[in-house]
Amino acid sequence: MGVTLPMLGRAALCSLLLGIALLGPARAEPTEAERMTRWSDLKHTIFGDRVVEAAGDLVAIDAPARAEDAAIVPVSIRVAGTLAPEIGGFYLIIDDNPSPLAAHFLLGPIADAREIATRVRIDDYTYLHAVAETADGRLYMAARFIKAAGGCSAPASKDQALAFERRGKMKLSFADRGRPDEPVKVKLLISHPNSSGLQMDPVTRNYIPADFMQTLDVTYNGQPIFRLESDIAISEDPSFNFSVRPSNPSGTG
Amino acid sequence: MHNGVHEEAAPANDDAIANIGFIVGDDAVAVIDPGGSAREGRELRAAIRALTDRPIRYVILTHVHPDHIFGAAAFGDDHPDFVAHVKLPGALAQRGDYYLRRLREAFGNEAEGSEVVMPTVLVSTRLDLDLGGRRLAVRAHGPAHTDNDLTVFDEKTRTFWLADLLFVDRIPVIDGSLIGWLKQLDELTTISAKQAVPGHGPVSVPWPATAEPERRYLAAVADDTRAAIRSSVGIADAYKHVANSERGHWLLFDEYHPRNVTASYKELEWE
Numbered sequence: 458m459g460v461t462l463p464m465l466g467r468a469a470l471c472s473l474l475l476g477i478a479l480l481g482p483a484r485a486e487p488t489e490a491e492r493m494t495r496w497s498d499l500k501h502t503i504f505g506d507r508v509v510e511a512a513g514d515l516v517a518i519d520a521p522a523r524a525e526d527a528a529i530v531p532v533s534i535r536v537a538g539t540l541a542p543e544i545g546g547f548y549l550i551i552d553d554n555p556s557p558l559a560a561h562f563l564l565g566p567i568a569d570a571r572e573i574a575t576r577v578r579i580d581d582y583t584y585l586h587a588v589a590e591t592a593d594g595r596l597y598m599a600a601r602f603i604k605a606a607g608g609c610s611a612p613a614s615k616d617q618a619l620a621f622e623r624r625g626k627m628k629l630s631f632a633d634r635g636r637p638d639e640p641v642k643v644k645l646l647i648s649h650p651n652s653s654g655l656q657m658d659p660v661t662r663n664y665i666p667a668d669f670m671q672t673l674d675v676t677y678n679g680q681p682i683f684r685l686e687s688d689i690a691i692s693e694d695p696s697f698n699f700s701v702r703p704s705n706p707s708g709t710g
Numbered sequence: 711m712h713n714g715v716h717e718e719a720a721p722a723n724d725d726a727i728a729n730i731g732f733i734v735g736d737d738a739v740a741v742i743d744p745g746g747s748a749r750e751g752r753e754l755r756a757a758i759r760a761l762t763d764r765p766i767r768y769v770i771l772t773h774v775h776p777d778h779i780f781g782a783a784a785f786g787d788d789h790p791d792f793v794a795h796v797k798l799p800g801a802l803a804q805r806g807d808y809y810l811r812r813l814r815e816a817f818g819n820e821a822e823g824s825e826v827v828m829p830t831v832l833v834s835t836r837l838d839l840d841l842g843g844r845r846l847a848v849r850a851h852g853p854a855h856t857d858n859d860l861t862v863f864d865e866k867t868r869t870f871w872l873a874d875l876l877f878v879d880r881i882p883v884i885d886g887s888l889i890g891w892l893k894q895l896d897e898l899t900t901i902s903a904k905q906a907v908p909g910h911g912p913v914s915v916p917w918p919a920t921a922e923p924e925r926r927y928l929a930a931v932a933d934d935t936r937a938a939i940r941s942s943v944g945i946a947d948a949y950k951h952v953a954n955s956e957r958g959h960w961l962l963f964d965e966y967h968p969r970n971v972t973a974s975y976k977e978l979e980w981e
Contacts, residue, residue: 521946525969529976531946574944607808616853616887616977623980632942642942646979656804694976698944 512597518587527608533574544570553583559690565681569640569700578608640700653689735841738767744781748823751781772873774801782827794829795858854891870903878911881960
């Protein structure tokens, strides 16, 4: 299993986000109609004029209705077994985050598309949208409303000293397989602050510069499992759960 | 001493949910946690002034949580030393504005005057404060309830003020390090005292016996969270499998337990 991670901060984005963060008193809660308009605008920005179908039972997005910690909200996208072989990627959109397109997963041939999970920061009560894309370009959308707030600017690690010591480590674990032909469940943890640019440095008391994963390539024996294109919404210590069907079922790396 | 109510912070209780208080010596007064809002701080100050006109020389901030420290602004005119853990300024820099915004949103006018007050005296290991014939030993602890916990030992009455390193009846909140907290408890419970003051719970409890339920809860969270991680239960569902035997023992269990498990999971998955 190989993981590569070019990390890049984006100063321009950081200052833009600061502008948003400092806008002052809490705004009124948007109406349902305003939320729908927001999604419609986002959809157009990301997918242009392409048709985005409601997925019905084919795609689901799971997240707690009320987040226990807005800086670490577990989100998983699930796809029905009948559709999964056709899926080539997922978009995860957090409508009311400062930077709504949280993640774009591009699946490789050995990925199992039935479920993928990560943890995200959520800045305000919002809809989450998962859009699954088939290899031939169809788009299936599932939505979920979540109550969580303050996640993008929320303090990072509870134990700063420990987080600093551990930075850069990765941990990969594999669940036991029931049968050799079943996909292998994999959990990948990366110790990294994935700084959003909206958090305060405890020593200098300046904003910590944005420093987050933009792309992550996960491979097995050189074969891509997925590429992630991501943004500030992925939580500190990025975590991914996914499944692989190794072409050579005898080994799991 | 003010006995905090066992509720979530709300306008009806002015954020007065924590145990706060003061100690009077021959020459001076020390406040231990000024309370959750400027209003609560003013009430505490009035209670002090009803008893003594000695100067309020120290305001000890036991940790970063808003229910303990937002009353500090009420003591500005006394020009006390604001005493805190060496890591408190960092924690306040990270969270102070966020906490204040939330206080103002939740409490409106009731929050008026509440401000983030930066400490002026920092404790990295231990600091003795002399109130005149009465010495307070202030100790800074490693990451436990938060990463900036202080305790205060009043040698005259052998009273051990543990603040939020000790929760009684109300469920402990894990916001520093679960493993660190268990380690701190091992050490703190070797210290003998006539009575202890928890951050939440009755204002005076026997020590160290009263620490046992908290230790038991934290140990159950550690054991069961490790088991959940081992058996590939995800972070979102883990709380359903963790420390269920503790549910009947704590107030506000359902409000805070899932969050404790989320924090513990994130800490323990790196083991």
